[in-house]
Amino acid sequence: MVPIRAGWFPRWRAPAAVAAGALPALAFPAPALWWFAYAALVPWMLLLRSAPTGRRAVLEGWLGGAGFIVAVHHWLLPSLHVFLVPLAALLGLLWIPWALLVRELLGGKPAAGRAAAALVLVPAGWLLSEVVRSWQGLGGPWGLLGASQWQVPPALRLASVGGVWLLSLLVVAVNSALVLLIAAPRARIPAVAGVTGCAVLIGVVWLWVPGPQTxxxxxxxxxxxxxxxxxxxxxxxxxxxxxxxxxxxxxxxxxxxxxxxxxxxxxxxxxxxxxxxxxxxxxxxxxxxxxxxxxxxxxxxxxxxxxxxxxxxxxxxxxxxxxRLVPFGEYVPARALLGWATSVGKAAGEDRVAGDAxxxxxxxxxxxxxxxxxxxxxxxxxxxxxxxxxxxxxxxxxxxxxxxxxxxxxxxxxxxxxxxxxxxxxxxxxxxxxxxxxxxxxxxxxxxxxxxxxxxxxxxxxxxxxxxxxxxGTTPYVRHGDWPVAAALAALAAYCAVEGLRSLRRPAPEPSGPPARTARGSAARRAR
Structure with missing residues (x-):
């Protein structure tokens, strides 16, 4: 076996994060490997959980998010040219909170309780990034992970209950469970329980939620x-x-x-x-x-x-x-600042007028x-x-x-x-x-x-x-709206509150004074 030189592996973590972040694009058309979505995040998550520091997780979460944006939107290159790269770099920042959650909850040797929490909070963190970038000004909800399941009938039935948001939560939960099965032997029981729970949820919805009556x-x-x-x-x-x-x-x-x-x-x-x-x-x-x-x-x-x-x-x-107009395609956001984009790509030369209702x-x-x-x-x-x-x-x-x-x-x-x-x-x-x-x-x-x-x-x-x-008839999603988003945000808020209380209750470290002088050291100084 050839020994790995010190510092060799860290130099490759950055490009590995970009490549790993791009992998989920294969689940969307044209490849349309819908089944791959349930494991596509595993390489990226394994990289994040092994990040030696939080700063490293931030960097690799950002780079992976940028890689995902470029991969899913690569067809924009003829229109935006190099402008797609800074745009992806901006949107990639949205995955930083998720990356920190992956490192905190899936890193090390998580106990059963922390592993069970990860199966809820890591998908919620991913959904947070999807919700924020779904704002029209940031490009809209193109490439949501749950949308990769558009041709799977049980998944479509689940969408009638919680929309594409519920599908994204499901896909990331399965990826999280696979990471635990691979890298955390102590957490295999909650990991298996998580995968089983996802399968049971799909089965219950398929059996008990009626389909549309034509x-x-x-x-x-x-x-x-x-x-x-x-x-x-x-x-x-x-x-x-x-x-x-x-x-x-x-x-x-x-x-x-x-x-x-x-x-x-x-x-x-x-x-x-x-x-x-x-x-x-x-x-x-x-x-x-x-x-x-x-x-x-x-x-x-x-x-x-x-x-x-x-x-x-x-x-x-x-x-x-x-x-809702396409950013750069039908209008240029902050044209006074970003109007130069029309000179390097096919951005709109004139802003379209949006409708009212x-x-x-x-x-x-x-x-x-x-x-x-x-x-x-x-x-x-x-x-x-x-x-x-x-x-x-x-x-x-x-x-x-x-x-x-x-x-x-x-x-x-x-x-x-x-x-x-x-x-x-x-x-x-x-x-x-x-x-x-x-x-x-x-x-x-x-x-x-x-x-x-x-x-x-x-x-x-x-x-x-x-x-x-x-x-x-009316589907549960039409009736109740984006309740998976609200549930995910509530779970993240509860986690932040609990962690905040723990930090307040944690005793402050005792101040460390100057090192005590030893008798031998004092004698040596006297001799000098």
Whole structure:
């Protein structure tokens, strides 16, 4: 065996932390190794628990968090270029409290009580970082660890109880138990109990929490025009492609036609020619069209992205303006300070104007007796926010529709990651969700989060009709909201309070005086 030289291993801990933090990205699309999420944090956590000092844990928690952000958002590099690195460094700071918890609770040889506490507090610490970075100004809730479970039916049922937050807690708890099994033999009993408890929780929810009860079905057509070459006529070419594909739906039973984000390049109140063409399409197909306008409004300054419903008689008056804009993509935060980002990447040259409130739209009743259906529109980035779809469900939306465009990231992991979010939002709310894009991936998910029909890949240019099951009732998540977040914060607050009381009750160390002079030392001094 070759001896490890002193100081050799610490020099490799920093790059190892970055690499270990990046590993969980493999659980998301495109790799979509959902099962890997339950062990993906183990290398990073083993590194943190062995940190020789708290300062070292802080550094490795920060570096691992930055590595995670870069890995999950690497497809932003063509747009942000080097700006992604300082952004990841900023967001990586959010994992420092979690890193200290891992070192404190999982380090050394934890007793059974401390190990049991770790199975609660370490997941809570991870969730704290996810909640903070879910703020729109910090990039929003993209890459939440629980979202990696979008294709697992038992996990989706769990999401209907506590949202994506409960899934994140579950995944980190299993990772924590694996760390105890590997590195802390004295704590194997609570570790096994923790894994068993997670399995029992999933089983109980699967057996006792009822799934959505479907009744009627809505025939929804998704129009995906595909890639249109950039140029002065690209907006009109995209509109014409959507028009052509929609016209091909004539003669099929359709209740709603959905176009992707930025599918219309002119304000419809100022462009009666475009509004007339859409109305004629609606009459020809026999269904209203939900299009998306990306244009400067005639009634005010600024560019808005708006979901607009058009019927055979023209504009219905239903319009929703996108509320949560993409940082740097649609506006530059603190533009006076960070406006230079437009010179090194594809940051927004002009800030879009945000909408004021969510909107629920009404579809007309069907001739066969199906009553009018209420739909809740979201635009692109907004499908990542659990609270927005929950709000629409509480307001009476029976169908959720997200209009998106990821054309700038066509050959990356972004389209698949974005489309997968529809499964989470559907499962959380018990409402089916249609994710319609310009260039793919377009997908439809039922009220349990299950996929309805095949998704439209990024290579497709087509229109497809989906039989979307509708469901009533209210999921526990819609009824009770983000209770896992509140529970995690309460657990962390209780832990901080207990540790604070212990530090107050701990007796202060006795002051150490100067060393006593020995007789031999005194004699030696006298001799000198």
């Amino acid at each position: 009744s009627d079905r809505l025939r929804v057509a998704v129009v995906q025009p595909g890639v249109v070459p950039d140029g002065p006529d690209s907006v009109e070419q995209r509109f014409a492609a959507g028009e052509r594909l929609t016209r091909g739906l004539a003669g099929q039973p359709v209740d709603l036609v959905v176009w992707g984000e930025s599918s219309v390049g002119g304000d419809l109140t100022a462009r009666p020619d475009l509004a007339g063409r859409l109305a004629a399409l609606s009459a020809q197909v026999g269904a209203p069209l939900l299009v998306n306008v990306d244009a400067r409004g005639a009634d005010g300054p600024g560019i808005r992205k708006s979901a607009v419903l058009v019927g055979p008689n023209g504009l219905t008056g239903d319009r929703y303006d996108k509320m 969510p909107v629920v739209m009404d579809l007309p009743a069907r001739p066969d007796g199906l009553p009018g259906v209420r739909l809740g529109p979201l635009v692109c980035f907004e499908s990542a926010f659990p609270d927005m779809s929950r709000h629409l469900a509480r307001d009476g939306a029976v169908l959720l529709v997200a209009q998106s465009a990821t054309s700038s990231f066509q050959d990356s992991w972004a389209p698949g990651q974005h489309a997968s979010l529809a499964a989470l939002r559907a499962a959380e709310t018990g409402r089916p969700m249609v994710h319609a894009t310009l260039t793919g991936v377009s997908a439809v998910h039922g009220p349990s989060g299950e996929r309805i029909g095949p998704a439209l890949p990024t290579s497709a240019s087509t229109a497809r009709v989906y039989e979307v099951p509708l469901a009533g």
